[in-house]
Amino acid sequence: MERIDKILTSLGYGSRKEVQSFIKRGHVSIDWIVTKDVKLKANHENIRFDGEMLDSYPLIIAMNKPANFVCSHNDSGKLIYSLLPQRWQQRNPKISTIGRLDSDTTGIILLTDDGELNHTLTSPKKHIKKIYKVTLAMPLNGNEVDIFASGGLMLRGEDKPCLSARLTVVDDFNVYLELIEGRYHQVKRMFGALGNKVVKLHREQFANIRADDLKEGEYRVISKEEILFI
Numbered sequence: 041m042e043r044i045d046k047i048l049t050s051l052g053y054g055s056r057k058e059v060q061s062f063i064k065r066g067h068v069s070i071d072w073i074v075t076k077d078v079k080l081k082a083n084h085e086n087i088r089f090d091g092e093m094l095d096s097y098p099l100i101i102a103m104n105k106p107a108n109f110v111c112s113h114n115d116s117g118k119l120i121y122s123l124l125p126q127r128w129q130q131r132n133p134k135i136s137t138i139g140r141l142d143s144d145t146t147g148i149i150l151l152t153d154d155g156e157l158n159h160t161l162t163s164p165k166k167h168i169k170k171i172y173k174v175t176l177a178m179p180l181n182g183n184e185v186d187i188f189a190s191g192g193l194m195l196r197g198e199d200k201p202c203l204s205a206r207l208t209v210v211d212d213f214n215v216y217l218e219l220i221e222g223r224y225h226q227v228k229r230m231f232g233a234l235g236n237k238v239v240k241l242h243r244e245q246f247a248n249i250r251a252d253d254l255k256e257g258e259y260r261v262i263s264k265e266e267i268l269f270i
């Protein structure tokens with residue numbers, strides 16, 4: 041059990057002061073009985089705000105990221121978090137993306153305020169699968185499938201080669217690339233290392249989660265159990 045004002049504040053219902061004022065004005069009930077005692081302790085599932093169950097904690101969100109949104113929390117550009125409801129944006133711990141996509145990359149991205157889950161899903165040891173749809177500036181040479189599969193491709197400034205990656209060719213300019221790691225700008229740098237350039241990048245899949253049913257900027261709440269990554 042935790043203090044109700046603390047629970048509501050961490051879920052973004054308002055600042056501590058605002059939440060205490062909501063409680064004193066009778067917005068909060070425990071087991072359907074309105075309480076005005078800000079110091080009262082309760083369990084999340086027994087608290088209601090204006091008669092409604094509280095937002096769940098933790099939250100895991102699957103979003104179809106639009107282009108021109110950044111995954112960082114402190115950037116002067118448009119933040120991906122601004123696409124979420126205001127209350128979720130005010131959570132503490134904060135909702136963060138699980139890994140990052142570049143501003144110009146679209147597609148599936150998971151977000152959560154569960155630090156442990158975030159850590160697990162970004163751990164290089166877990167080898168989480170990511171599938172990208174890539175459009176290239178120049179036609180393929182023909183050797184890319186083998187080079188990417190070899191596990192020997194070195195990226196500039198790194199001391200370990202990329203792990204073996206599966207490239208599926210659609211046509212000379214369009215491919216699917218399946219990675220089990222997530223280095224900085226990895227897809228763009230892999231093609232850059234072979235003298236090509238990525239002009240469009242869309243992530244189709246993260247672990248087993250896809251965003252085919254979501255329009256750009258749309259999201260859905262998912263459960264931990266939905267994510268199959270072992």
Ligand code: URA
Binds near residue numbers: 224225228229
């Ligand atoms: N690789 C990239 O180069 N960019 C992304 O956004 C994701 C993977």
